[in-house]
Amino acid sequence: MTPYQxxxxxxxxxxxxxxxxxxQLVNYQDSHLVDFLEAIKELLKEGLIKYEKPFxxxxxxxAGxxxxxxxxxxxxxxxxSKFWQELLERFKELTKDRPLPTSxxxxxxIRPIDTVRRVAFIYERGDLERTEVFILGDDDLLSLAMALTKLPKRVVVVEIDERINEFIRKKTKEIGYEALEVYNYNVIDSLxxxxxxxxxxxxxxxxxxxxxLKLFVSRCISSLKGKGSVGYMGFTHREASLRKWRDFEKFLIDSGFVxxxxxxxxxxxxxxENQWEDFYRTYRIMQEFDLELPDVDWYKSCLLRFEVVKGPYLLPIDKPKDLEELYFDDEAWATPLPSYLEKKEGR
Amino acid sequence: MTPYQxxxxxxxxxxxxxxxxxxQLVNYQDSHLVDFLEAIKELLKEGLIKYEKPFxxxxxxxAGxxxxxxxxxxxxxxxxSKFWQELLERFKELTKDRPLPTSxxxxxxIRPIDTVRRVAFIYERGDLERTEVFILGDDDLLSLAMALTKLPKRVVVVEIDERINEFIRKKTKEIGYEALEVYNYNVIDSLxxxxxxxxxxxxxxxxxxxxxLKLFVSRCISSLKGKGSVGYMGFTHREASLRKWRDFEKFLIDSGFVxxxxxxxxxxxxxxENQWEDFYRTYRIMQEFDLELPDVDWYKSCLLRFEVVKGPYLLPIDKPKDLEELYFDDEAWATPLPSYLEKKEGR
Incomplete structure (x- = not known):
């Protein structure tokens, strides 16, 4: 997708x-005045729109x-909007028997309404209609919410958990959306x-x-077409320090994004809904302070959007040497210990 | 201010x-779990708070x-909130005879409600109470909205327009806030x-x-104490391209911010309210396309917040060589021509 598109x-x-x-139109788009005017001129030239001053x-x-x-x-x-209300209701119905999290x-x-909010934000930015979308890891079932809009040209999910892949495949058939593909994929491997x-x-x-973090995003960057392509991700303050945020932002900018x-x-x-009471006993935060289980929803994440201005460039990264290094560092205080690590000595 | 503060x-x-x-408390603060727990422990040690599980x-x-x-x-x-409602009403009343913009x-x-929204966002982040605040350029009269909260320890405005400086000084006296200072200042000069x-x-x-852009922000950076200090700024898509945004973000990160x-x-x-009909005839956008004056508010700006993780470092920058270079580049399509430039040949 070019920026003009x-x-x-x-x-x-x-x-x-x-x-x-x-x-009025300026308020319904995101770009600089120069690009906006250029897009207007192209649409006039292509005969798709007309101008009778001032309209x-x-x-x-x-068609859309x-x-x-x-x-x-x-x-x-x-x-x-009835469109968005109905989408949310259909998404809730479609996903009510979703697989539960595994440690x-x-x-x-995230909450179903937040999944649909993410879709709506992507839509607002002009990033949903007739686009090709790549999703790495989809226990939120974002792909299904997108499929329900019928707006993207193609949605591809790559995910390690076969339960989720099966669920998405089954539901995609149910709703009759043919432009969704699902692949079993481990982020450790090249795309x-x-x-x-x-x-x-x-x-x-x-x-x-x-x-x-960099491994996930690096795989995603390699999926992008080029200038004007965009990345979206969730990122928390709960488990990532500002030092880590800054280092990661530098990585994004060096990769060619704004x-x-x-x-x-x-x-x-x-x-x-996540039913992860059992996970808490392995969280580091529970070992550091004498706490009861949460009485409120407290784990939240920020939404980041970044767009390719140059490149994107695939920078060299340090790959985690094993699953322990993939899931744990000094800041991972609310991450569950996977069953295959629980048996290891020294933890 | 330290991050813990x-x-x-x-x-x-x-x-x-x-x-x-x-x-519950996690949801009322912004930091990483490790820092949050550290702040809790310090407050317990200082005797300011007590813990009787789970409260x-x-x-x-x-006192605050x-x-x-x-x-x-x-x-x-x-x-x-009555507090915020009253603040908005008082701010509107206090500023109704504000100076009009000069080209x-x-x-x-910006709209008065947006000025108070900015104050509220700063408050939400814990950046208003008992802090020392520096404002470079204040035709929005943000300083007065902050003064009305009585929360900051000190607010300093530096501004080139004596009409605004006089207005802020007069109104500060009216409301009896003593911790606000105003200085006449041209951004071309060192702080x-x-x-x-x-x-x-x-x-x-x-x-x-x-x-x-870099000159303004560089002056501001030199005003900051160090790690944990924060910058806020307005920045538009209307007159700044994504290429410029990316370049500026790199500048912020290199300066030590996240x-x-x-x-x-x-x-x-x-x-x-801005009554800038007269300005439009000098906007480049009006010369590039046959347009009538706006029928809606269309000039909007984004709010950025960035926090010092390291430094901050004062990077070398290219200073504009004159006022024309300060106010104009290829992307300034809705910037009025100042009267002293209108007389110049070749424009």
């Missing part, structure tokens, strides 16, 4: 609602979905070559160890 | 509302303001030495030319 998406779907002035309007009908305002994504989401892969899922340089957008919720959004504590991990 | 602020003001569990509570009364929830800062702000300094102010390395927090809304928040289009510049 993203702006054009944003302009066309807005005009599908009705005519708009230049200044722009569509020349013919629009006219702009659906999801409302405020920080609190009262979806109250204005073997440091799993935990299969047929998935390299093929996507406009990636999403991942990486492990947050120094080495694991960071465009950092939404603090955008998503919440619900304690009750 | 910020967390302690956030914990104490929450406990001033009533006792809370460990997990933490204050040992004695709290118990936590006041400003609500969702993206839409329905301040609906839950000589590329001015324009007076008595203002160097003296502040916990800075705020600036810089010009967005490549050279101007970027913690990027809130897209957090603030709006109201057309009617």
């Amino acid at each position: 993203r702006i054009k998406n944003q302009i066309l779907r807005r005009l599908a609602q009705g005519k708009a002035t230049f200044w 722009f309007y569509l020349s013919s009908s629009y 979905l006219p702009y659906e305002d999801p409302g405020c994504l920080f609190c009262n989401s979806f109250s204005k 073997d892969y440091d799993q935990g899922f 299969p070559s047929h998935l390299e340089r093929s996507f406009d957008v990636f999403f991942t919720d990486p492990v947050e160890t120094e080495k694991g 960071i465009t959004d950092i939404l603090r504590d955008f998503t919440t991990y619900p304690e009750a | 910020r967390i302690k602020n956030q914990i104490l003001r929450r406990l001033a509302q009533g006792k809370a569990t460990f997990w 933490f509570y204050l040992s004695s009364s709290y 303001l118990p936590y006041e929830d400003p609500g969702c800062l993206f839409c329905n702000s301040f609906s839950k 000589d300094y590329d001015q324009g102010f 007076p030495s008595h203002l160097e390395r003296s502040f916990d927090v800075f705020f600036t809304d810089p010009v967005e030319t490549e050279k101007g 970027i913690t928040d990027i809130l897209r289009d957090f603030t709006t510049y109201p057309e009617a």
